[in-house]
Amino acid sequence: MSNFSTLKPKKVLFIATRQIGDVLVTTPLISKARELWPNAQFHFLGYKGKLDMLKGNPDIAEIIETSDRPGFSEYLSLFNKLFQRYDLAFVTQPSDRAYIYGLVAAFHRVGVLGGHPQGKLANKSHQQNAWKKLISMHNVDVDYFSQHVITEKLRLLEVFFRNPAELFSKPIDVTPPIGQALTPIIASQLTQPYVVIHPGPLTAYKRWPLAHWQYLIADLVRRGYQVVLSASPAKQDLQLNHDILSLLTPEICEKVIDTAGKLSIPQAGSLLRGAALYIGVDTSITHLAAACNTPTITLFGATPPTNFGPWPNGFIGKQPYQLRARSQTVGNITILQGPGECVPCRKAGCLDRADGNSECLDLLEPAQVIEAIEKLLISK
Template identity: 70%
Template sequence: MPTPTKPKKVLFIATRQIGDVLVTTPLIAKARELWPDAQLDFLGYQGKLEMLKGNPDIDQLIETSNRPKFGEYLRLFLRLFQRYDLAVVTQPSDRAYFYGLVAARNRVGVISGHPQGEQGSPAQQKKHARQNAWKKALCSHTVDIDYFSQHVIAEKLRLLESFYPQAADVFSGPIVVIPPAGEPLPPAISRQLNSHYVVVHAGPLTAYKRWPLAYWQQLVTWLVNQGWQVILSASPAKQDLQLNRDIVSLLDDTTREQVIDAAGQLSIPQASTLLRGALVYIGVDTSITHLAAACNIPTIALFGPTPPTNFGPWPNGFADKQPYVLCARSQTVGNVTILQGPGECVPCRKAGCEDRSDSPSACLDLMEPNQVITAVQEAVQRAT
């Protein structure tokens, strides 16, 4: 059955992290442009959909557990079953495809690329093709992930290629990531805020994306010495709370007075409010860095093993498929500056030098504070 060119009800599916939800917003905005009268709904995990709060292009948010039990699966099945004309599967997971199969008779979807972005041996290619074959069979149009050459925003937008006379038309005009609507900050934080503050987010989801603790201490000290207040952002995760405490513990008393540790105290909409008022944002390769870029403030992103060509924060309003080159010690596009450390292996797209979640990454260990300080100085100068 051919995919309907003007579906009346569309379901977008992103069953992963908050950053994976945020990067679907240009796709949804383009779908709204294509189908202004359609009902556009979004299915994702509980606690991850705050990134879509107040999004003007979405009619309904549908939440499901990360690990649903049988009863929840059954309720979701009954709620979704063939209610949609089109399912847009934005993640390559089996579960996302199962939801798409249940929800709609027509589907388009992302399928996984080779694990290292290479062709691999003939045996590896055959195995990989076999893993993707059933997903391709379910869809009228699929987009392969390219972990080194294709930006994730372009990957999502390409899901709409078959609905345009020319595939390239999907990239016409500025491409904007839409941040969530803001919410008032907690009084304990808003009362302390100065007019000039910098947001620093040191905690990534995984250890191999961490920058050395002593470097954060040097950077925060320099920021305070410029006369700026520093707000330390972090998730409520135990390791992120501890990381912020460790950074604060290394500061002298005078510096510490100008630092607010907001770890675990902000919802995503509140973080959006905080970011919109910041002079500059500095963070590692994590979801909040993407949110900062979407809030149109100067954003300094510290990248290690991850290719910025795939998951670098999108410079809002950039009107093309690829903002970044694969490797550069510093590159600035729009409001975003991406910094990378030295080394011929950068970026490797492995889990650090030892290819495991708790591995160190030499490229980040060798990215000295002065490189970040220079980037902050240049970003602030451009913004003033």
């Protein structure tokens, strides 16, 4: 660990150049940094279209957007805007580009380091990380199996604490974006109680089979719940919801609202806050549901819940979850995993391909989800 630093930055830049879920999981770090430096000005750099999770965040004074593949002129403009403007940069992603932004922007940096700690790739990772260590006051290594991503981000502050254990001695919360009113058409269709279902992950290997969703939705409707299907505007997500709806009987369909592509992230937050329950796969909206304190059931396959399970708000400590458990509940979050000694493998499914499938999710039966629903609803 690096030596304790007494740095009192006046301007701080947080860098998260990835997906919307990666932006949301930086919010506990931002909140804790605000406790340390109550008068500092905080800015945030991320990709265009990925920063809605910060909408209305009280700690962020300015949001700076960049393309995920900027051209030369955009790079030049961004570098001019950032150059030596900050006292400290938090590089929350291990990419080379994120570190270069941090180097350009700030006099001091702390950052996350990726790589392979063992095996043939370890030496290559060491070489790739050498310059990043050289330009950083403090680094935290990624551990995809043992270290939760919230813990990873919070540990970037270790160097500013005489006793780093203090970071995890109080309740830790993820801050969702402020809510935004639903469109009148969707709001008028809602009846209480309703369950939000988000079946579409970013990649196919995190999907649960269509027939399983069909069975689960029919069961929820029979229990007296309205079902609200959620999805991003992405073509594959719209199609997935369409395919699920096509399997339902007309009677069941009457109790299902499809909001696919119709909600902004702040609107999705409003929808989730009013839900009796949320059920989804390993995706950013699942993290948003947890951040909104909605009772959440999430279906995990290849991804280790110890690394990227939705954080249970108010949890004290570094690790809420076990690596492998068919069912585990912490606070109002339940994580379900399918069978298999290989679970979780952290590969892109069984074929290690983004467009493949995961047998562990195929074998995670609706009955297991229904059992978790009954337990959650009884405990409410």
